[in-house]
């Protein structure tokens with residue numbers, strides 16, 4: 001097999017959006033077909049893949065999950081291997097995540113452990129969410145993993161460090177799409193129209209009051225509007241406007257509260273601006289809850305590993321549909337330091353590639369330890 005660094009470059013070139021990861025899937029399947037096949041069972045699922053590595057004397061199945069999709073971002077790195085898919089980029093590190101999974105798979109395909117391993121190459125983490133349908137699939141029901149692990153790159157941590165904590169790690173998320181429909185008209189006759197650019201501007205400002213004024217200050221939440229579109233021309237009053245955003249909370253109860261407030265504010269906009277409004281919450285992800293005992297054991301294990309520094313981190317407002325796997329299977333996720341000044345979802349994100357081998361080394365040791373009989 002090619003060196004992992006080259007595999008990462010290949011994957012970085014071909015980012016694809018959720019459930020359109022056709023080239024990525026075929027690239028991965030190709031690579032997997034070059035590995036020793038004696039212990040492997042390979043099952044494509046939609047644009048993802050399950051790969052089972054049959055254990056030597058299995059008593060349980062340990063799953064390892066990577067996400068595989070990219071983001072609709074115009075890449076601005078100076079990589080010679082930057083995206084060849086216009087307007088798309090691996091700006092959340094899934095190219096790194098996949099490469100680490102391939103590094104692990106190639107090791108265990110040649111040298112299986114006692115227990116079974118299940119590698120999950122999951123589509124659509126950025127939306128609309130591949131974890132839940134994958135978890136509910138008939139294939140997954142057959143594998144029945146007993147525990148599960150995954151990682152996510154952390155731009156702010158040095159290479160060689162991992163960040164992890166017991167319990168809540170990532171937030172509950174809900175996408176948010178609001179369409180406002182009023183009455184367009186000539187820019188010079190505002191009194192004959194209902195201007196949705198003005199209505200949208202009011203609504204964006206009002207949405208900021210939910211976190212500031214409706215939630216307990218000790219119960220964190222985020223309401224971000226990342227995109228506004230509306231109108232057709234500078235001298236036409238806009239008949240329609242669309243807000244696109246995301247909600248993040250540290251509990252399902254707070255999510256409900258935020259949504260109730262959004263709906264109340266929209267009622268006000270509807271009557272104040274005499275318009276219609278349609279709300280769509282898109283995809284919703286469950287919080288990532290790390291199982292305490294397994295997480296603690298992993299932290300202690302990692303602390304004893306050469307060249308690894310463990311940081312006990314705080315929870316983050318990022319979301320991850322991996323939370324749906326953790327809802328049913330005990331396990332954890334951790335942050336992997338990749339030391340880059342630009343954050344996740346930034347067009348200049350350039351993770352340090354040495355982090356790949358660090359993660360592979362640590363996880364080979366950990367999975368081998370967890371999957372050993374008579375420890």
Ligand SMILES: CC(=O)N[C@@H](CCC[C@H](N)C(=O)O)C(=O)O
Nearest residue numbers: 126127173174175246318319320
């Ligand atoms: C780790 C990460 O950045 N995850 C994404 C998950 C996206 C969830 C969904 N599409 C949404 O926008 O709510 C994140 O943005 O946190």
